[in-house]
Amino acid sequence: MNDSYLRIKERAEEETVIEKSRFIAYAAKTETEEQARDFISEIKKLHPFATHNCFAFVAENGAVKRFSDDGEPQGTAGQPMLEVLESKGLSDTCVVVTRYFGGIKLGAGGLVRAYSGATAKVLCAAGAEEVVLSTVFSLVLSYDAYPAFVKFSSGQKCAIEKTDFSDSVNVTLSVPKKTAEDFKSKFIDLTLGKAAINAVGDKFSVYGVEK
DSSP states (O other), X not given: OOSEEEEESSXXXXXXXXXXXXXXXXXXXXXXXHHHHHHHHHHHHHOTTOSEEEEEEEETTTXXXXXXXXXXXXXXXXXXXXHHHHHTTBOSEEEEEEXXXXXXXXXXXXXXXXXXXXXXXXXXXXXXXXXXXXXEEEEEEOTTTHHHHHHXXXXXXXXXXXXXXXXXXXXXXXXXXXXXXXXXXXXXHHTTTOSEEEEEEEEEEEEEOOO
């Protein structure tokens, strides 16, 4: 299993018309093959009379990869869609492209461009986020130290999960495991050792990725 991977941020839908054929692309987060298959079935039920419902997905942290041309000439739909997912380094993501034939044949090259283009378009709309094996820290600091901490954390790769304001400020956050010790050292220096920081476990956490 990889320590980090990318996946789409949110479900998306985009439509493209090429030579009167409609290509409707859908993207969703699918962590397992079962979730991907359920999503594919959902889209097929939405379009029972479509000419084709082609798909590609990468699931289980990159361990499972599947695609289908669904009646299009071999190698013109599913494989190009999967190649787009791979080129963007995405896992836990499924794309289905529904086609309504418009009466004009596109040829093999045209189909490859249509399906790969539709896939790229919907993935752009869905955005991306990074999932990273992280160390979870529990922090306890004074109110006086909190403004400096906010400024410090904004410049670090971390995900603040919870902040409680009581007699002191209690923060729970995740930091990528590979930078956790460096973060801890900087935090201790920032607070002159007067604040508490304790590792409470590891988990996969989500970090934003700019489009």
